Amino acid sequence: MIWEKIKNKQIFLDGTEYPLLINPSEVENYYLPIAQILLTHVKQNKRVLIAVAGPPGCGKSSLAAILNNVINTLVGKNISIVAGLDGWHFTNKYLEEHTLVRSGASIELKQIKGDPATYDHSKIKAFLNKVSSGESVSFPVYSREKHDPIENAGLLNKNHLIVILEGNYWLLDQQPWVTFQNYFDYRIAIIASPDNLVSGLRDRHLRGGKDPDWVEKQIQNVDLVNINLVLSHQLPADLIIKKRDNFHIENIQWVGNESLASTGNL
Numbered sequence: 001m002i003w004e005k006i007k008n009k010q011i012f013l014d015g016t017e018y019p020l021l022i023n024p025s026e027v028e029n030y031y032l033p034i035a036q037i038l039l040t041h042v043k044q045n046k047r048v049l050i051a052v053a054g055p056p057g058c059g060k061s062s063l064a065a066i067l068n069n070v071i072n073t074l075v076g077k078n079i080s081i082v083a084g085l086d087g088w089h090f091t092n093k094y095l096e097e098h099t100l101v102r103s104g105a106s107i108e109l110k111q112i113k114g115d116p117a118t119y120d121h122s123k124i125k126a127f128l129n130k131v132s133s134g135e136s137v138s139f140p141v142y143s144r145e146k147h148d149p150i151e152n153a154g155l156l157n158k159n160h161l162i163v164i165l166e167g168n169y170w171l172l173d174q175q176p177w178v179t180f181q182n183y184f185d186y187r188i189a190i191i192a193s194p195d196n197l198v199s200g201l202r203d204r205h206l207r208g209g210k211d212p213d214w215v216e217k218q219i220q221n222v223d224l225v226n227i228n229l230v231l232s233h234q235l236p237a238d239l240i241i242k243k244r245d246n247f248h249i250e251n252i253q254w255v256g257n258e259s260l261a262s263t264g265n266l
Helices: 002-006 024-039 060-075 092-097 121-132 177-183 194-207 212-232
Strands: 048-053 080-084 099-102 105-108 137-143 148-156 162-167 186-191 239-243 249-254
Touching (some): 002 024, 002 060, 024 060, 024 239, 060 080, 080 148, 121 137, 121 177
Parallel strands (some): 048 162
Antiparallel strands (some): 099 105, 137 148, 239 249
16 A cells, blocks of 8 residues: 555655645545556656646645655655745745736735736746756745745756646636646646635645734735636646645546546545
8 A cells, every 4th residue: 555655754845844744545545546647647758747736725735745755656766846836936025126007006016925927937937948858957946934935946857757836827727827738748626615725725824924914814815816716717637636625635537538537536
């Protein structure tokens, strides 16, 4: 059983010291068949890019980290790596110094941090070009403790044949995100009820040391807006994962004719 091989491994997310709690039954029933499917896409040492997209608070980072762990455990070496979209946030300094006009009003980007406009699209595209070519490349990692991206904190080398790209907007049907679709070999969409996502967002913000009053304003003014944006404008995926909350999977739906779709775990 794959659980026996990974149960003693600790995963820490977003530069924090909080270990991720892993559910044994979900590892066997969901993560294992998904990992097996993704491994079938690795052919002739060609790098495979997996997009994992979903609304804020749905547990994308946790899902990607567990899936990455299962893949590498199955193979017996580190052929998979995770790169989170939040690493490509503009820095807080940049966000404080720039604005955009929305509904006739000028808004400081820092006030809507997490909005699609607060990401550096040109750097994202440059990274995708390098990754697709098979190059070794560093990438930024977002710290939930520093609340800023850390440049070159991640390193993708030539042994990494599976790159799991997790983030809110990878499957957004708007520019410039639609132009990134040609880079992806497999797409995983996460969905959940907006009401079920709020508690996960609140926990994440508080875990990062944010003030409770700030957290509630962030959820109402930014996070819920982005939740509705993603759920309403997500492009088709090869696999849909429905979450009960940010920790638990409710079910999975294979959109294509995947060979493991009859496992009985749907």
